Amino acid sequence: MTAGKTLISLIGVSFSYPGGQPVLRNLDFNLNSGDRVGIIAPNGSGKTTLFHLIMGLLKPLSGRIEIFGKAVREENDFAEVRRRIGLLFQDADDQLFSPTVLEDVAFGPLNLGKPKDEAIAIARRTLTFLGLSGFEDRITFKLSGGEKRLVSLATVLAMEPEVLLLDEPGNGLDVRTRAALVEILRGLDQSYILISHELDFITATTNTVYTMQNGKIRTDQELSVHQHVHAHPIGSCPHEHCTPEDAHRAEPPLITEK
Amino acid sequence: MISEPFALGNSPLHRCDPRIRLVSAAVYSFVVALSHEFQALAAALVLSMVLLSLARLQVREIFKRLAVVNGLVVLLWLVIPFTFPGEALFRIGPLHASRQAIVLAAQITLKSNAILLAFIALVATMPLATLGHALNQLRVPDKIVHLLLMTYRYVFVLDQEYQRLMRAVKIRGFQPATNLHTYRTYAYVVGMLFVRAAERAERVQQAMLCRGFKRKFYCLQEFKAGRGGVIFSLLMSAALLGIVAIELRTAL
Numbered sequence: 001m002t003a004g005k006t007l008i009s010l011i012g013v014s015f016s017y018p019g020g021q022p023v024l025r026n027l028d029f030n031l032n033s034g035d036r037v038g039i040i041a042p043n044g045s046g047k048t049t050l051f052h053l054i055m056g057l058l059k060p061l062s063g064r065i066e067i068f069g070k071a072v073r074e075e076n077d078f079a080e081v082r083r084r085i086g087l088l089f090q091d092a093d094d095q096l097f098s099p100t101v102l103e104d105v106a107f108g109p110l111n112l113g114k115p116k117d118e119a120i121a122i123a124r125r126t127l128t129f130l131g132l133s134g135f136e137d138r139i140t141f142k143l144s145g146g147e148k149r150l151v152s153l154a155t156v157l158a159m160e161p162e163v164l165l166l167d168e169p170g171n172g173l174d175v176r177t178r179a180a181l182v183e184i185l186r187g188l189d190q191s192y193i194l195i196s197h198e199l200d201f202i203t204a205t206t207n208t209v210y211t212m213q214n215g216k217i218r219t220d221q222e223l224s225v226h227q228h229v230h231a232h233p234i235g236s237c238p239h240e241h242c243t244p245e246d247a248h249r250a251e252p253p254l255i256t257e258k
Numbered sequence: 259m260i261s262e263p264f265a266l267g268n269s270p271l272h273r274c275d276p277r278i279r280l281v282s283a284a285v286y287s288f289v290v291a292l293s294h295e296f297q298a299l300a301a302a303l304v305l306s307m308v309l310l311s312l313a314r315l316q317v318r319e320i321f322k323r324l325a326v327v328n329g330l331v332v333l334l335w336l337v338i339p340f341t342f343p344g345e346a347l348f349r350i351g352p353l354h355a356s357r358q359a360i361v362l363a364a365q366i367t368l369k370s371n372a373i374l375l376a377f378i379a380l381v382a383t384m385p386l387a388t389l390g391h392a393l394n395q396l397r398v399p400d401k402i403v404h405l406l407l408m409t410y411r412y413v414f415v416l417d418q419e420y421q422r423l424m425r426a427v428k429i430r431g432f433q434p435a436t437n438l439h440t441y442r443t444y445a446y447v448v449g450m451l452f453v454r455a456a457e458r459a460e461r462v463q464q465a466m467l468c469r470g471f472k473r474k475f476y477c478l479q480e481f482k483a484g485r486g487g488v489i490f491s492l493l494m495s496a497a498l499l500g501i502v503a504i505e506l507r508t509a510l
Binding site: 119140 | 385386387390410411412415458462464465466467468471478
């Protein structure tokens, strides 16, 4: 991978669910190698849809998707995409379906045609890398929420993808697991796109943050997350600030008070 | 929900190759189900007890399982003696109990208990995942094995979703009663459970596709029969042949 090479490129992509409003409208987006892009946008603005389009789980109504410099359209094109791009699902229960952790992590490498011994070795290495050694024979559905998330990440990383798509990886994690996940993500070599609602999580793990508006990613408006300190009466009670300018931006609040 | 109280342990039986245990349990069930002589059935029951003692399980849990099956057996005792034709042994009002029927009910009681105990000792002593893989190695079709394993995996998720729905219903003051509102509410809950299960299935399939799923599953577990397995299968075969011999000798 040479620095700055375009990995994922979406050109004029539109999509709507059957019988629904358009979710993505004429969306343009590029992910270059070395990029760590965060997307922060309201619910229902099409973030997850975007990931599913890149993975070929959904097909765009119009527009072009180019991945690693090749246009992808048919199911067959996406076989390679899925090998080289790893998607971490929002709900770990969707991702973990094998009875034991080791089997689940080895599932991807086995699908890539690796022999059993090698697949097991990769799975163990990945688990150790994520600080999950000793989890091999644990039953997937008996793991805690945080453990499930980390094991899901292991199942994705075990396929040694070049790009990661992370769908709200920090959601619902306790402070300690979240901090561990931030450290892991910062230590990865891969370029990734990360969706999150949490400002501190997204700023800690990405170097560019965009938002989505009207079915487009606003690459023209890079967000800079910042804090204001101010004081006013009864400021110690929980409260929200709303200025006319903020009102159209919807959740999550782009201005946080501390 | 499903708990596996017997699955974990370190008894000689737990360590025995799951494939050998499965085959033993299957052959044993056939032998017992096809036997009629009380001596043979008694011998089978003794064999079950021996297997159980080898597995070193919690007696309380075993009785819990037995209670379920014997509830059904009690029902049979209430019905069979008075409905099966044969020479009358005693009468209760207009009903008369036949000797053949009582023999039959006694056989069913012995058989079901013997087979259940053997299954607890041989099959319930392995986790379900192991059972799936062992079945797979015994050339049971992939589809059946994966249905079993996937069902086991997602039954817990579905249970959680059911609990979540029921909580949502309860916190809004729902009190079940015998009325249309109650039936409708339950129908909604069940319907919603189906919808969620279908959506979940779709997402799981997508996740599998993203990891390069090619309609093939791989089994990582290696089973080794070892010396213990060979000894166990020899002893088990001898015991089963013994039961068959008792059955044939008494019958002829």
